[in-house]
Amino acid sequence: MADPVILAVPKGRILEEVQPLLERAGIRPEAAFFDEGSRALQFKTDRPDIELIRVRAFDVATFVAHGAAQLGIVGSDVLMEFDYSELYAPVDLGIGHCRISVAEPKDMAAGDDPREWSHVRVATKYPHITARHFEARGVQAECVKLNGAMEIAPVLGLAGRIVDLVSSGKTLKENGLVEVEVIAQVSARLIVNRAAFKTRADTLGPLVAAFRAAAEELRDAA
Ligand SMILES: Nc1ncnc2c1ncn2[C@@H]1O[C@H](COP(=O)(O)OP(=O)(O)OP(=O)(O)O)[C@@H](O)[C@H]1O
Numbered sequence: 001m002a003d004p005v006i007l008a009v010p011k012g013r014i015l016e017e018v019q020p021l022l023e024r025a026g027i028r029p030e031a032a033f034f035d036e037g038s039r040a041l042q043f044k045t046d047r048p049d050i051e052l053i054r055v056r057a058f059d060v061a062t063f064v065a066h067g068a069a070q071l072g073i074v075g076s077d078v079l080m081e082f083d084y085s086e087l088y089a090p091v092d093l094g095i096g097h098c099r100i101s102v103a104e105p106k107d108m109a110a111g112d113d114p115r116e117w118s119h120v121r122v123a124t125k126y127p128h129i130t131a132r133h134f135e136a137r138g139v140q141a142e143c144v145k146l147n148g149a150m151e152i153a154p155v156l157g158l159a160g161r162i163v164d165l166v167s168s169g170k171t172l173k174e175n176g177l178v179e180v181e182v183i184a185q186v187s188a189r190l191i192v193n194r195a196a197f198k199t200r201a202d203t204l205g206p207l208v209a210a211f212r213a214a215a216e217e218l219r220d221a222a
């Protein structure tokens, strides 16, 4: 039998929303997959032709782009940041909804007009998205790359503004920040390695179709 297809899934907050999607797509992972306490990284499913790996969100795209995994589930924020030509993103899965935004301290926003910015210093996990956004606006942007907890940067003077994901707005609020510009809406996508999509079309074609149908069913049920 051919090697199993590897589906890369991000650990963390998306995992909960992935569960009904996998179920509807007809893939039942072994129990340890949904156990956040499990230290295993690779998991079997009830289908001998499909295995799962659980990796960091940004790394899902890397595994699939290099063909180490053939399929992945990843936020469109990650695809916007890396722009991998080896990836094909055929299905919007309708989960992991949030937006990527510019935020600044509440006090600063009171007397600030983003249309008047000429230079900004921004703390972010997304330096490429940030650079592209401000370049298109004709604003000179200096990025400080962080891997998390961007919200603490303005109060400590690391950068006046941040670019980060916002969903309920709770994280911004609790850190005295307000959203001043929305850069893009974000949701999770199914990604496929382009070369594998050709060489393993018999397995990957039906799987892409199953995820498309599962996402539509969940959208209709919502
Ligand atoms: N507040 C949110 N609401 C909805 N979706 C989100 C939210 N935050 C992140 N996401 C989505 O989930 C993905 C993973 O985000 P998460 O915050 O779990 O990553 P992380 O904890 O920074 O990852 P890691 O620490 O593993 O690198 C993001 O790429 C994004 O698409």
Ligand SMILES: O=P(O)(O)OC[C@H]1O[C@H](OP(=O)(O)OP(=O)(O)O)[C@H](O)[C@@H]1O
Pocket: 013, 148, 149, 164, 165, 166, 167, 168, 169, 170, 171, 172
């Ligand atoms: O608007 P909210 O609903 O508050 O969500 C926004 C927060 O969610 C994400 O972080 P997450 O909780 O995934 O934590 P992490 O990035 O620190 O892992 C994001 O980086 C924000 O900090």
